[in-house]
Amino acid sequence: MHITLIGMSNIGKTHWAERLAAERGFERIDCDQMIEDRLGSELTQLGYKGIAGVAKWMGQPFDPQYAETSQAFIDHEKAVMEEVLRRLHFSPRDKQLVIDATGSVIYTGDDIIEPLRSFTRVVYLEASRAHVKEMLARYVSDPKPLVWGDHAFAPGHNEKPEETLKRCYPDLLESRARRYAKMAHVTIPFEQHRKSGATIDALFGPKA
Numbered sequence: 105m106h107i108t109l110i111g112m113s114n115i116g117k118t119h120w121a122e123r124l125a126a127e128r129g130f131e132r133i134d135c136d137q138m139i140e141d142r143l144g145s146e147l148t149q150l151g152y153k154g155i156a157g158v159a160k161w162m163g164q165p166f167d168p169q170y171a172e173t174s175q176a177f178i179d180h181e182k183a184v185m186e187e188v189l190r191r192l193h194f195s196p197r198d199k200q201l202v203i204d205a206t207g208s209v210i211y212t213g214d215d216i217i218e219p220l221r222s223f224t225r226v227v228y229l230e231a232s233r234a235h236v237k238e239m240l241a242r243y244v245s246d247p248k249p250l251v252w253g254d255h256a257f258a259p260g261h262n263e264k265p266e267e268t269l270k271r272c273y274p275d276l277l278e279s280r281a282r283r284y285a286k287m288a289h290v291t292i293p294f295e296q297h298r299k300s301g302a303t304i305d306a307l308f309g310p311k312a
Contacts, residue, residue, distance in 0.1 A: 106192060107308065108203040108220055110210070110284050111229035112239060112277065113248055116297055120229070120307070121204040127304050128311060130202040133191070138184045139177065139206065158249045165257040166265035174251050178211055185209065185216045192223040208251040210283040217287055227308070228288035229297050236277050243273065255279050 107124065109117040124130040140147075140158055147157045162173045188203055195201060203224060210217070220226065231239075243250065244266070255276045259268040285291055292307055305311075 106195070106201045106203070106224040108205055108224040108226045109229060110205050110226060110287060111207070112231045112235070112280065112284075113207050113250075114239065114242070115229045115231055115235070117204050117229060120297065120304075121202045123304055124202045124308070128200065130200045133188055133201055133203045135181070135184055135188070135204060135206050135209070138187070139180045142180045142184065155248060156246075159247045162249045164247065164265070164269065165252050166259070166268070177249060177251060178208065181206060181208060182212050182216060185212055185220070189216070189219050189223065192220075207280070208253070210280065210287055211251055211253040221287070221289065225290065226288045228284045228291045230284075230291055230294050231277075231281065232294035232298075235294060236274065239277065240270065240273050244270065252276060 107130070109121055111117055118134075121130075121132045121134075125132045136155065140155065143158060143161065147153055147161055150157075150161060152158070152160050158177075162177060163170045165174075192201065201224075203220075209220075255272075257268065257272055259265065260271070263271075296302065297307055
């Protein structure tokens with residue numbers, strides 16, 4: 105069985121992907137790293153590196169380059185997911201893969217999402233209301249690359265860009281939550297996957 109983990113930033117996808125690798129022998133596919141690798145030369149030319157460098161390269165939705173860079177990010181993500189789908193298609197029967205997806209995988213389109221749902225069990229790690237509030241505070245102080253997709257970033261009258269960001273960001277996360285739930289085969293509530301002592305067996309079922 106192959107598994108795809110989806111959900112908000114910092115929700116625990118990497119944690120559980122690494123545990124599936126360590127405890128069940130899954131091979132972890134890190135989609136964030138694959139996208140970062142594709143952006144490598146461009147980031148280096150700008151003096152950027154790491155996820156923080158990707159955030160600087162992309163900018164905020166009110167920055168002049170954002171429309172171009174956010175679309176470029178999605179284009180790279182689609183290319184990465186096409187590579188992932190090829191690996192899934194040609195994976196040996198006894199090979200188990202866990203795809204540690206980005207938060208923006210929901211914007212890659214049905215030609216990516218539907219095959220991914222066919223090849224893998226898509227598991228959505230749900231966020232809590234408190235986690236969403238923490239994400240807003242963290243995003244303002246320490247931005248990560250964030251694709252808004254088709255969700256509106258709509259400045260109000262005489263509103264500063266940072267004020268618009270704080271007002272619209274929670275709506276963006278609600279929109280993403282609905283998309284994650286629609287994409288997933290299974291939704292794991294926050295209190296279950298963040299519970300102290302939570303196990304692979306409890307969340308993903310016993311080993312066959």
